[in-house]
Amino acid sequence: MTGYIARRLLMMIPTLLGVAILTFFMLRVVPGDVVQVKLMADGGMVSPEAIEAERVRLGLDHSLTVQFLDWMRGIFTLDFGNSMWTGRPVAAEIASRFLVTFQAALMATIIAVFIAVPLGTVSALYRGTVLDYVVRVITIGGLALPSFWIGMLVLLCLLRYAHWLPPISYISPTEDPWGNFTQMIWPSMVVGYRFSAVLARLIRSSLLDVLNEDYIRTARAKGVPARTVIWLHALKNALLPAVTVVGLEFAFLIGGLVVTEQVFNLNGVGKLFIQAVEHHDFTMIQGLVMMFAVIYVLANLIVDLIYAAIDPRIRYR
Amino acid sequence: MNGPAPELLRVEDLSVEFGGRLRAVDGVGFTVKAGETLAVVGESGSGKSVTALSLMRLLPEGVGRYASGRVSFDGKDLLDLSPGEMEKLRGQDIAMIFQEPMTSLNPILTIGFQIMEPLRIHLGLTGAQARARAVELLGLVGISDAERRLDQYPHQFSGGMRQRVMIAIGLACDPKLIIADEPTTALDVTIQAQILELMKDLSRRLDIALILITHNLGIVARYADRVAVMYAARIVESGTAEAVFARPRHPYTMGLLRSVPRLDRARQTRLATIEGLPPDLANAPSGCRFAPRCPFAIASCAEPPHLSETDTGGLSACHRWEEIAAGTIREVPAEPAPARLLAADGPKEIMRLEKLSKTFEVGRGIGRKPGIVRAVEQVSLSVGEGETLGLVGESGCGKSTLGRLILGLEEPTSGTIAFEGKDITAAPPAERRRLRRDIQVIFQDPFSSLNPRMTVGSIVEEPLKVYGLRKGARARGERVRELLDQVGLRADMAERYPHQLSGGQRQRVGIARALAMEPRFIVCDEAVSALDVSIQGQIINLLERLQAELGLTFLFIAHDLAVVRHISTRVAVMYLGRVMEIADRDAIYAEPLHPYTKVLLDAAPVPDPEIEKTRAPRIVNGDLPSPLSPPPGCVFHTRCPIATEECRGIIPEPREIRPGHFAACIKVEAQP
Ligand SMILES: Nc1ncnc2c1ncn2[C@@H]1O[C@H](COP(=O)(O)OP(=O)(O)OP(=O)(O)O)[C@@H](O)[C@H]1O
Ligand code: SF4
Ligand code: SF4
Ligand SMILES: [Mg+2]
Numbered sequence: 006m007t008g009y010i011a012r013r014l015l016m017m018i019p020t021l022l023g024v025a026i027l028t029f030f031m032l033r034v035v036p037g038d039v040v041q042v043k044l045m046a047d048g049g050m051v052s053p054e055a056i057e058a059e060r061v062r063l064g065l066d067h068s069l070t071v072q073f074l075d076w077m078r079g080i081f082t083l084d085f086g087n088s089m090w091t092g093r094p095v096a097a098e099i100a101s102r103f104l105v106t107f108q109a110a111l112m113a114t115i116i117a118v119f120i121a122v123p124l125g126t127v128s129a130l131y132r133g134t135v136l137d138y139v140v141r142v143i144t145i146g147g148l149a150l151p152s153f154w155i156g157m158l159v160l161l162c163l164l165r166y167a168h169w170l171p172p173i174s175y176i177s178p179t180e181d182p183w184g185n186f187t188q189m190i191w192p193s194m195v196v197g198y199r200f201s202a203v204l205a206r207l208i209r210s211s212l213l214d215v216l217n218e219d220y221i222r223t224a225r226a227k228g229v230p231a232r233t234v235i236w237l238h239a240l241k242n243a244l245l246p247a248v249t250v251v252g253l254e255f256a257f258l259i260g261g262l263v264v265t266e267q268v269f270n271l272n273g274v275g276k277l278f279i280q281a282v283e284h285h286d287f288t289m290i291q292g293l294v295m296m297f298a299v300i301y302v303l304a305n306l307i308v309d310l311i312y313a314a315i316d317p318r319i320r321y322r
Numbered sequence: 323m324n325g326p327a328p329e330l331l332r333v334e335d336l337s338v339e340f341g342g343r344l345r346a347v348d349g350v351g352f353t354v355k356a357g358e359t360l361a362v363v364g365e366s367g368s369g370k371s372v373t374a375l376s377l378m379r380l381l382p383e384g385v386g387r388y389a390s391g392r393v394s395f396d397g398k399d400l401l402d403l404s405p406g407e408m409e410k411l412r413g414q415d416i417a418m419i420f421q422e423p424m425t426s427l428n429p430i431l432t433i434g435f436q437i438m439e440p441l442r443i444h445l446g447l448t449g450a451q452a453r454a455r456a457v458e459l460l461g462l463v464g465i466s467d468a469e470r471r472l473d474q475y476p477h478q479f480s481g482g483m484r485q486r487v488m489i490a491i492g493l494a495c496d497p498k499l500i501i502a503d504e505p506t507t508a509l510d511v512t513i514q515a516q517i518l519e520l521m522k523d524l525s526r527r528l529d530i531a532l533i534l535i536t537h538n539l540g541i542v543a544r545y546a547d548r549v550a551v552m553y554a555a556r557i558v559e560s561g562t563a564e565a566v567f568a569r570p571r572h573p574y575t576m577g578l579l580r581s582v583p584r585l586d587r588a589r590q591t592r593l594a595t596i597e598g599l600p601p602d603l604a605n606a607p608s609g610c611r612f613a614p615r616c617p618f619a620i621a622s623c624a625e626p627p628h629l630s631e632t633d634t635g636g637l638s639a640c641h642r643w644e645e646i647a648a649g650t651i652r653e654v655p656a657e658p659a660p661a662r663l664l665a666a667d668g669p670k671e672i673m674r675l676e677k678l679s680k681t682f683e684v685g686r687g688i689g690r691k692p693g694i695v696r697a698v699e700q701v702s703l704s705v706g707e708g709e710t711l712g713l714v715g716e717s718g719c720g721k722s723t724l725g726r727l728i729l730g731l732e733e734p735t736s737g738t739i740a741f742e743g744k745d746i747t748a749a750p751p752a753e754r755r756r757l758r759r760d761i762q763v764i765f766q767d768p769f770s771s772l773n774p775r776m777t778v779g780s781i782v783e784e785p786l787k788v789y790g791l792r793k794g795a796r797a798r799g800e801r802v803r804e805l806l807d808q809v810g811l812r813a814d815m816a817e818r819y820p821h822q823l824s825g826g827q828r829q830r831v832g833i834a835r836a837l838a839m840e841p842r843f844i845v846c847d848e849a850v851s852a853l854d855v856s857i858q859g860q861i862i863n864l865l866e867r868l869q870a871e872l873g874l875t876f877l878f879i880a881h882d883l884a885v886v887r888h889i890s891t892r893v894a895v896m897y898l899g900r901v902m903e904i905a906d907r908d909a910i911y912a913e914p915l916h917p918y919t920k921v922l923l924d925a926a927p928v929p930d931p932e933i934e935k936t937r938a939p940r941i942v943n944g945d946l947p948s949p950l951s952p953p954p955g956c957v958f959h960t961r962c963p964i965a966t967e968e969c970r971g972i973i974p975e976p977r978e979i980r981p982g983h984f985a986a987c988i989k990v991e992a993q994p
Contacts, residue, residue, distance in 0.1 A: 227417075229409075242430060317477070
């Protein structure tokens with residue numbers, strides 16, 4: 006198994022290289038660069054010499070190939086360069102925001118799983134009954150209502166009834182666990198709700214399929230009590246496809262929490278990304294995209310490992 | 323057993339409805355005595371499976387409903403038990419084995435867990451005890467190395483072994499009754515024989531009653547004590563196996579028995595068939611449901627007949643059983659077979675395969691070595707114009723690949739295919755296009771080979787357009803009607819879509835489509851395998867008629883030895899990609915030379931209990947080897963009853979043992 010993981014990790018390299026090439030050149034296709042944004046933003050006239058000097062300082066005067074090779078060389082020593090906007094190292098900038106987003110994504114995923122598994126199961130088992138209908142309303146709500154709107158609703162309620170305002174900055178879970186929890190739980194719930202709706206519907210249909218499988222009939226014919234049939238024989242099989250969705254959705258959340266971060270005033274990578282795009286901060290965007298790519302690939306690997314652990318038909322090869 | 327065995331199961335007036343309308347089982351009743359084997363036969367959709375599931379109270383929840391009936395088992399009324407009491411009974415007193423061994427075991431639980439589960443639930447055995455019993459059970463069903471096997475998963479077992487595991491699960495708590503729903507339909511004929519022998523043997527030794535559901539009359543004849551025949555949700559006849567086979571008292575049973583091709587008899591006549599189709603259960607005739615197809619139907623048949631006891635001691639639901647018994651009404655004898663267009667001095671050769679091989683690479687991936695499957699190995703044979711060459715063998719032996727090579731759907735790895743003396747593998751594209759027309763195919767599954775969004779008419783018309791065989795819509799419409807008529811479809815069927823047709827009708831459409839190209843050679847790949855006995859007979863007769871009328875040559879690929887015997891003029895037997903034996907039809911069935919042909923013929927039961935009683939079939943042991951790693955030397959040596967050390971070192975070439983009779987075995991002596 007370690008051999009398998011090592012091979013998979015090695016196979017990450019070409020994937021990431023491809024992503025790197027793609028983002029680097031796609032960014033350069035868009036007109037405008039950071040220098041213009043930075044210097045012109047003040048509104049005043051800036052001399053062409055000043056612009057040129059800034060370009061040289063940021064290395065934007067070199068040919069694309071040279072710039073690319075420079076960046077590549079840095080990556081291989083895990084140096085992602087400095088932000089073209091703030092001048093601070095990209096890696097440090099990302100690291101300082103990563104934890105917030107990671108925590109929110111993780112909590113949202115956990116919440117989603119805890120809501121979706123019972124909801125999906127119940128609606129499959131009581132298909133066509135009032136219970137199924139109620140679950141359907143809940144899940145369709147999660148899919149149809151934009152999460153920023155739910156987020157604002159939650160925030161307004163908290164403000165109105167609990168006089169709670171989102172804190173200005175991230176509260177570290179080690180310093181003030183309760184403070185951290187109250188800060189993170191609301192955004193996580195808002196995101197987790199939408200996520201759970203997707204998941205619950207998937208689990209419902211997957212469980213319905215599994216319940217029609219021949220081996221479920223076999224289990225019933227053996228005299229296995231109805232509840233054990235569901236827990237032991239059906240659910241585990243039915244959850245297999247959900248594992249993939251959970252993994253990929255989690256990876257997506259790392260980059261996809263932009264709006265929720267705005268609403269709840271969280272200083273996460275989503276916000277950082279928006280800023281970087283606004284500023285044409287190429288190095289920062291490149292760094293962020295590379296991070297998203299790594300997370301996707303790792304999430305995929307973990308999904309495959311979980312799959313292999315549950316399903317004996319899948320072998321490490 | 324001494325004296326009459328006590329009655330174990332009594333089913334009375336059992337009716338099951340689906341969706342409140344469709345009666346899938348209608349007033350069914352039968353009894354099973356302790357330790358006896360009752361076979362339930364009938365065509366697809368006649369309600370066999372629903373009957374079985376309803377005995378176990380396993381009908382799909384919310385869909386199936388008991389409309390009436392009593393099921394007394396061992397003094398209890400099963401339909402009155404609470405769900406909890408029923409759970410206790412299932413797997414403990416009554417066990418069930420299903421048709422699909424590949425999907426009937428949970429893929430993510432170990433075999434051991436699945437065998438031990440009923441032991442723990444019903445007998446309260448704990449870990450070590452349950453495991454010891456599981457090992458014992460695996461031994462009982464003939465799986466060696468049981469200790470290690472318990473920790474494996476279903477995908478590590480072959481189909482036959484999985485069915486053995488299902489039997490082990492069924493036997494776990496010493497049940498009084500096992501219900502087996504088509505337990506061997508998905509298995510190869512040699513494995514089928516192994517499994518059924520095992521079940522019969524265990525049921526005798528452990529005194530377990532068996533309800534064996536099947537559509538195979540041969541299996542009934544070999545294994546059943548009594549038979550119940552179902553037709554359109556009702557039982558139409560029942561009795562001892564001997565009586566029902568020798569003296570059937572219902573026209574449907576009589577028709578069934580006449581329309582199965584026989585392995586043990588040379589063919590003289592066209593197959594008798596039951597014309598028409600079984601009724602749609604949603605609006606079945608109010609009187610005798612067989613009346614629309616019954617050759618003896620009279621006015622009073624509009625009244626539903628009830629099961630009454632006949633002279634043979636069985637039951638028949640026919641108003642005219644007494645006349646049948648007295649012999650005053652009789653079936654018309656079958657027509658003689660159509661004469662074949664064979665030249666007197668043997669047919670002219672139309673197709674010749676020379677050392678044809680096809681290998682596939684499987685499991686290719688980054689950093690992985692691909693495996694080689696030798697699907698077809700060094701096959702040489704020739705087919706004469708106007709003849710039918712039957713190609714038989716078990717699953718994976720390369721039959722279909724050979725067909726696909728001939729059709730040009732696969733490129734051979736080596737060897738040549740000559741059609742009328744020209745090598746088609748080396749032919750230029752234009753030439754190949756023409757040959758494509760000459761060589762057509764009819765597939766097994768008529769449904770998946772017909773475009774569901776096209777009408778029957780446009781399906782048949784398509785090749786006419788593509789190949790420009792008829793110019794103009796009018797000429798094409800004319801030709802489509804002609805083709806439909808040729809395959810026995812009414813002209814108005816042209817407007818229908820494939821899903822609006824029955825299996826037999828779809829197969830007719832497939833034949834019409836093939837004929838549209840005016841071919842000379844047709845590859846029939848399991849063309850009748852998916853059809854019920856009575857429909858199968860109709861299609862076989864159609865194929866024979868077309869062959870005689872149009873001078874067609876057939877390569878008839880099938881796994882059913884009896885069907886092949888009926889339709890072929892010569893037969894080739896394949897095993898793991900190689901041809902083991904080729905001979906004229908009657909020679910190969912009467913005097914098979916190759917050991918594999920012998921076990922294959924022994925494994926297939928004959929629909930006649932009298933004959934089956936006197937046969938002591940040789941059962942081959944073991945599974946088919948994987949085509950990924952065929953055994954060295956003679957590929958059959960791992961299962962051959964007369965193999966010796968020598969066979970491991972030699973790949974036997976087919977030798978002409980007698981004129982026109984080839985066998986690939988070193989132990990077969992040349993005979994004068
Ligand atoms: N779950 C279901 N819902 C509705 N109709 C059903 C259901 N299961 C079976 N039926 C119908 O009940 C009838 C009898 O089906 P059944 O499966 O018992 O036939 P069978 O004799 O076992 O056929 P086969 O040889 O194909 O297995 C058919 O008309 C079938 O369409
Ligand atoms: S009752 Fe009439 S229609 Fe039915 S099987 Fe007997 S003779 Fe035929
Ligand atoms: S060559 Fe040997 S192993 Fe092969 S069929 Fe003949 S006797 Fe059996
Ligand atoms: Mg069935």
